[in-house]
Amino acid sequence: MRLVVRNLKVRYKNSALGFFWSFLNPLTQVIVMTIAFRYIMGSQIENYSVHLFTVLLPWQFFAQAVSDGSVSVAENIPLMKKFPFPRIVLPMSTIISNFVHLVLGLTVLVAVFVVLRVAVLPSFAWVPLFLVIQLMFMLGVLMMVAVLRMYYDDIRFILEALLRLWFFLTPLLYNIQMVMETERLTALHKQLYLLLNPLTPLMIGYRSALLEGGVWPLADFWFYLGVSAVISGLVFLVGLVVWRRYEWQLPELL
Amino acid sequence: MNDGQYLVEVSNLRKRFNVRREQAATLKRVVTRLFRPYPHEALWALEGVSLSVKRGEIVGLIGVNGSGKSTLLRVIAGIYVPTEGDVVVNGQVGALFELETGFSLELSGMDNIFLSGSLMGYSRTQITEALPRVAEMVELEEFLQVPVKAYSSGMKFRLGFGIAMAFDPEVLLVDEVMAAADEAFQRKAYRRLREFRDSGSGVMLVSHEMDAVRSHCDRVIWLADGKIRAEGSTDEVLDAYLSEIGPEAGNNSNINSGR
Numbered sequence A: 001m002r003l004v005v006r007n008l009k010v011r012y013k014n015s016a017l018g019f020f021w022s023f024l025n026p027l028t029q030v031i032v033m034t035i036a037f038r039y040i041m042g043s044q045i046e047n048y049s050v051h052l053f054t055v056l057l058p059w060q061f062f063a064q065a066v067s068d069g070s071v072s073v074a075e076n077i078p079l080m081k082k083f084p085f086p087r088i089v090l091p092m093s094t095i096i097s098n099f100v101h102l103v104l105g106l107t108v109l110v111a112v113f114v115v116l117r118v119a120v121l122p123s124f125a126w127v128p129l130f131l132v133i134q135l136m137f138m139l140g141v142l143m144m145v146a147v148l149r150m151y152y153d154d155i156r157f158i159l160e161a162l163l164r165l166w167f168f169l170t171p172l173l174y175n176i177q178m179v180m181e182t183e184r185l186t187a188l189h190k191q192l193y194l195l196l197n198p199l200t201p202l203m204i205g206y207r208s209a210l211l212e213g214g215v216w217p218l219a220d221f222w223f224y225l226g227v228s229a230v231i232s233g234l235v236f237l238v239g240l241v242v243w244r245r246y247e248w249q250l251p252e253l254l
Numbered sequence B: 001m002n003d004g005q006y007l008v009e010v011s012n013l014r015k016r017f018n019v020r021r022e023q024a025a026t027l028k029r030v031v032t033r034l035f036r037p038y039p040h041e042a043l044w045a046l047e048g049v050s051l052s053v054k055r056g057e058i059v060g061l062i063g064v065n066g067s068g069k070s071t072l073l074r075v076i077a078g079i080y081v082p083t084e085g086d087v088v089v090n091g092q093v094g095a096l097f098e099l100e101t102g103f104s105l106e107l108s109g110m111d112n113i114f115l116s117g118s119l120m121g122y123s124r125t126q127i128t129e130a131l132p133r134v135a136e137m138v139e140l141e142e143f144l145q146v147p148v149k150a151y152s153s154g155m156k157f158r159l160g161f162g163i164a165m166a167f168d169p170e171v172l173l174v175d176e177v178m179a180a181a182d183e184a185f186q187r188k189a190y191r192r193l194r195e196f197r198d199s200g201s202g203v204m205l206v207s208h209e210m211d212a213v214r215s216h217c218d219r220v221i222w223l224a225d226g227k228i229r230a231e232g233s234t235d236e237v238l239d240a241y242l243s244e245i246g247p248e249a250g251n252n253s254n255i256n257s258g259r
């Protein structure tokens, strides 16, 4: 764990405002999107910015850590060529430093709630559960991507495009009720939408735990969350197998 | 201490690298080759090397560029895994590889000491304890707070040497770096190596400076094309090596192996 802290230090050495920037990023996104969706397209959701911010924090955690992580492994080949430290430190340190951002962001969010005298809800207690599932999923994805990255340089472009697409396929800009109520999607589509993307139930969860007092907008919320947890667990296991197989070859690859 | 007198035992070590032909695999190539085994060439950097290092000796490792010296040291250090064969190391390893790698250039010398120390698996208190020893050895007091990117190669060598020696390793691996230091510091560094040997540790020294090898090594191993070409007393092996690579290539040369 000390190694992780050390790596954090390397990354933020030169930007005293490092953590601040990471907070500013979702903030500007929220402002832009609020203007776009609330005022231009006339979205019906109340408190649109708060809604958006609540899910953008964990989304950003996911997207940023996955894209940083593969880069960090590639960038640290010189270190790997010099010291036989446990290679898992590299993806872990990316996840942890991004996790620190997330926790700071959530703290600010709660502080805002307090200032606005919005009730601090007991349903906040669900958040750690969602985080554990998300962490498992992320670590799995990251271990696979980091190894792939060493073999196929193109993976980062594919990843970027994928993340962009993923962003719209996850209930961030819109809420899940809108998906469930629309008549343009068949029931099958809706099922696939909920089952295949492990981030969907998580985002639903964050939003409702933090804003709606744990009134789950879906009757089967816990079932979908369970599916998400199972998929995340599998992704984690596959990632671990891939990682174990290749971790000591990472510095050999040119 | 350890019961065995061998610090390092390498038996029948073979190491294969898979080298890609292209610089980078692009999407098109990946797709067209998705269903075929990825084409890589096997390059055997080490082809059956057996050797040992005992307590209390400095072993010189010589050979032209590309003969496998760095690969051998990295396998011993646990950075590369052997493809075949065994490597047994009885004791803490300290390593001093190429200077340009492994320092975080943005960080100060001090932070690099902490970073390297923790990557070697030492705790913060252990590193703090070792700090005065490193500082004394490197003679860089005013520079320890300066980012390493501002260091000359001699200064990087001092820092790397200090870090490698800081935690009292029992085996020290040194790869072609001594030449970077100035006369005075080189003398100091070699003196440290001899003290280190006399206290019962072992050193493997890769160098192209034949004079230095001749005066400091107890024994020399000559590596050629991933195999041990000759090994034995310093003078014999060096003379054989020098007569093979040509007399004009005597000292401090960068011989190109033609690979």
Ligand SMILES: Nc1ncnc2c1ncn2[C@@H]1O[C@H](COP(=O)(O)OP(=O)(O)O)[C@@H](O)[C@H]1O
Binding pocket: A251, A252, A253, A254, B017, B018, B019, B043, B044, B045, B063, B064, B065, B066, B067, B068, B069, B070, B071, B072, B259
């Ligand atoms: N990471 C690597 N991937 C592929 N080939 C490598 C790698 N490292 C070394 N080699 C090859 O292995 C051979 C031995 O290299 P090296 O051990 O660096 O030689 P030396 O240190 O004696 O100059 C060379 O042919 C080199 O090209």
Ligand SMILES: [Mg+2]
Binding pocket: B069, B070, B071, B175, B176
């Ligand atoms: Mg070399």
